[in-house]
Amino acid sequence: MCDDRRMSTTGRRVGRPRAQTRPDSGLTAREELLGAAAELFTERGYAATTTRAVAERAGMRQASMYHYFGGKEDLLAALLEGTVRPSLALALGLAARHEVPAEARLWALCRADAALLSTGPHNLGALYLLPEVRADRFAAFRAVRDDLKAAYAALLAATTAGSDLAREDLAVRADLVFGLIEGVILIRRSSPGHDHEHDPAAFAAATADAALRVAGCPEHVLPKLRREGEALLAAP
Amino acid sequence: MCDDRRMSTTGRRVGRPRAQTRPDSGLTAREELLGAAAELFTERGYAATTTRAVAERAGMRQASMYHYFGGKEDLLAALLEGTVRPSLALALGLAARHEVPAEARLWALCRADAALLSTGPHNLGALYLLPEVRADRFAAFRAVRDDLKAAYAALLAATTAGSDLAREDLAVRADLVFGLIEGVILIRRSSPGHDHEHDPAAFAAATADAALRVAGCPEHVLPKLRREGEALLAAP
Numbered sequence: 001m002c003d004d005r006r007m008s009t010t011g012r013r014v015g016r017p018r019a020q021t022r023p024d025s026g027l028t029a030r031e032e033l034l035g036a037a038a039e040l041f042t043e044r045g046y047a048a049t050t051t052r053a054v055a056e057r058a059g060m061r062q063a064s065m066y067h068y069f070g071g072k073e074d075l076l077a078a079l080l081e082g083t084v085r086p087s088l089a090l091a092l093g094l095a096a097r098h099e100v101p102a103e104a105r106l107w108a109l110c111r112a113d114a115a116l117l118s119t120g121p122h123n124l125g126a127l128y129l130l131p132e133v134r135a136d137r138f139a140a141f142r143a144v145r146d147d148l149k150a151a152y153a154a155l156l157a158a159t160t161a162g163s164d165l166a167r168e169d170l171a172v173r174a175d176l177v178f179g180l181i182e183g184v185i186l187i188r189r190s191s192p193g194h195d196h197e198h199d200p201a202a203f204a205a206a207t208a209d210a211a212l213r214v215a216g217c218p219e220h221v222l223p224k225l226r227r228e229g230e231a232l233l234a235a236p
Numbered sequence: 237m238c239d240d241r242r243m244s245t246t247g248r249r250v251g252r253p254r255a256q257t258r259p260d261s262g263l264t265a266r267e268e269l270l271g272a273a274a275e276l277f278t279e280r281g282y283a284a285t286t287t288r289a290v291a292e293r294a295g296m297r298q299a300s301m302y303h304y305f306g307g308k309e310d311l312l313a314a315l316l317e318g319t320v321r322p323s324l325a326l327a328l329g330l331a332a333r334h335e336v337p338a339e340a341r342l343w344a345l346c347r348a349d350a351a352l353l354s355t356g357p358h359n360l361g362a363l364y365l366l367p368e369v370r371a372d373r374f375a376a377f378r379a380v381r382d383d384l385k386a387a388y389a390a391l392l393a394a395t396t397a398g399s400d401l402a403r404e405d406l407a408v409r410a411d412l413v414f415g416l417i418e419g420v421i422l423i424r425r426s427s428p429g430h431d432h433e434h435d436p437a438a439f440a441a442a443t444a445d446a447a448l449r450v451a452g453c454p455e456h457v458l459p460k461l462r463r464e465g466e467a468l469l470a471a472p
Contacts, residue, residue, distance in 0.1 A: 045367045047283035129362040129425055131281045145426065172439060175423050176446045180412070183419030187411050189365055190381065203408060210412045213449040 030068045032058040034082075037075040038122040046076060046130050073137045076127065080141040083124050084148050087113040091151035100228060102158035103217055107229030109155065110181055110208035113148075118184045118207075119200045125185030149178050161216030177211050205230075266304045268294040270318075273311040274358040282312060282366050309373045312363065316377040319360050320384050323349040327387035336464060338394035339453055343465030345391065346417055346444035349384075354420045354443075355436045361421030385414050397452030413447050441466075 025032065036057035040049040051072050055065040069075050090112050094105040117125050127133070133141070153174035156162045162170060184207060208229065209222055217225065261268065272293035276285040287308050291301040305311050326348050330341040353361050363369070369377070389410035392398040398406060420443060444465065445458055453461065 043367055045283050047281050123365075126365040128422065129359075129365050131279055149426070169442075172442045173446075176416070176419075176443060178426075179419030179423040180416045180446075180450070182422045183412075183415030185422070186364065186418045187415040190385070190414075206405075206408045207412060210409075210416070210450045213452070214416070214446045216449070216455065219452065219454070 029058070029060065029064075033060075033065055033068055034075065034078060035121075037072075038079055038124060041076065041079070042122045042124065042126055046072075046127065046132060051075075073132075073135075076130075076132070077138055077141055079124055080127060080133065080138065081144060083116065083128075084141065084144045087116055088144055088148045088151065091148060091155075094232065095151065095154065097232070100232060101225065102155050102162075103160070103212060103215070103221070104225045104228035104232060106152070106155040106159065106177075106215060107208045107212055107225050108232040109152065110177070110211040111204050111229060112233060113181050114184050114207040115200060115204035117182065118188050118203060123185060123188050125182060126189060128182070128185070149174065152178050152181075156215055159215055159217070165216075173215065177214050180211050180214055181207065265294070265296065265300075269296075269301055269304055269311065270314060271357075273308075274315055274360060277312065277315070278358045278360065278362055282308075282363065282368060287311075309368075309371075312366075312368070313374055313377055315360055316363060316369065316374065317380060319352065319364075320377065320380045322352055324380055324384045324387065327384060327391075330468065331387060331390065333468070336468060337461065338391050338398075339396070339448060339451070339457070339461045340464035340468060342388070342391040342395065342413075342451060343444045343448055343461050344468040345388065346413070346447040347440050347465060348469060349417050350420050350443040351436060351440035353418065354424050354439060359421060359424050361418060362425060364418070364421070385410065388414050388417075392451055395451055395453070401452075409451065413450050416447050416450055417443065 027035065033054060037049070037054045040053055040057060044053075049072070051065060051069075052062045054072070054075060055062040058065070069078070087109065091109050094100075094109055097105055132138075153170065156174050156177060157165075157170055162173070165173060184203075205226065209226065212222060212225060213219070263271065269290060273285070273290045276289055276293060280289075285308070287301060287305075288298045290308070290311060291298040294301070305314070323345065327345050330336075330345055333341055368374075389406065392410050392413060393401075393406055398409070401409060420439075441462065445462065448458060448461060449455070
């Protein structure tokens with residue numbers, strides 16, 4: 001509550017309800033609210049952020065915000081789902097590309113997912129570990145994330161190395177590949193200003209290479225798989 | 237604040253200041269406070285937890301708690317440092333064992349660190365991503381974690397595959413190995429009740445295997461390195 005009062009005195013613009021994009025940012029009101037929530041949730045903390053602070057940061061009144069989001073949980077759910085839905089859509093598309101080796105498709109998924117988690121102005125993956133995310137309201141996010149993990153496991157099972165693994169070993173290996181990709185959330189947090197911030201594409205590619213190593217791909221086949229994976233992402 | 241009032245009405249035991257271990261748990265008052273803080277910070281959230289709630293959960297008055305900890309930040313700092321200090325101590329010991337291949341020493345470090353992060357009643361690694369941890373009070377934790385990461389990088393640089401890498405590639409590879417190990421924090425969160433909870437030692441060993449794959453060790457040398465790594469941990 002105190003935070004809100006402080007926010008009100010900072011002189012931030014308090015705008016009217018609007019459905020149009022803002023001329024200065026080119027963003028819709030919904031996008032501005034999500035951006036404000038992303039900043040405040042990751043910089044100040046979810047529990048410490050009020051909907052009023054989000055609305056003010058986005059330049060609108062709290063009442064106008066409720067036109068777009070039902071409350072703080074809706075903002076968090078939208079942010080969380082935005083970190084998994086694009087990768088799941090890609091994974092579903094890749095699952096049908098049987099003419100391409102599963103290893104190359106797994107590389108492409110890892111490359112795109114690592115890039116999604118390691119770029120953007122805020123480290124949204126850090127919100128995965130909030131205790132609040134265990135609530136029913138976030139069941140849809142958890143379901144999409146589970147589906148994404150299942151898509152990783154299915155691609156892994158279709159690789160040459162994966163097809164040799166026992167069922168329980170495959171499950172552990174899928175967890176480790178998925179954990180390596182989501183691990184970029186922790187790398188990003190611990191290495192602000194590190195080289196990968198200057199070249200996020202190279203870092204995402206190196207992460208995808210590492211994922212194939214965990215999957216059991218021999219080193220000498222990696223260059224070919226990487227080329228095939230890059231081609232998949234260039235023209236999916 | 238409301239939480240505190242609710243806590244007070246739950247009938248939890250409120251004890252006197254004491255320096256002795258408790259007969260029923262065998263824990264010191266300090267350990268009981270850390271356990272209570274670990275539970276509340278990870279289950280309810282750090283921002284939402286008061287020192288009073290921690291004291292009550294540990295069965296003592298808030299005033300008695302201040303005998304052991306200066307406040308909530310001290311409790312968090314102690315919990316965070318407890319997740320990295322044991323692994324750093326192990327890493328420093330392993331650094332001197334030049335008669336053992338660097339790969340086996342890296343395996344041992346990964347195995348022990350993954351076990352530390354993936355066992356225990358609470359997923360303390362989830363606290364790494366709190367925005368509060370950026371504050372000066374947690375500089376010591378961040379320094380120990382940086383030292384631990386540097387120890388990983390030094391072992392990696394001493395491996396056969398690592399010695400062939402350019403400096404910037406080595407830094408990225410070290411980040412990925414470290415990220416894979418810390419990634420167990422996210423795996424643990426997303427897979428409650430999963431097989432690795434039933435066999436955490438096997439999961440930690442599989443994670444260490446994966447780390448050596450990321451480090452570039454060929455598959456056929458893994459069994460030997462794992463045996464050497466296990467021997468190092470059995471008689472360090």
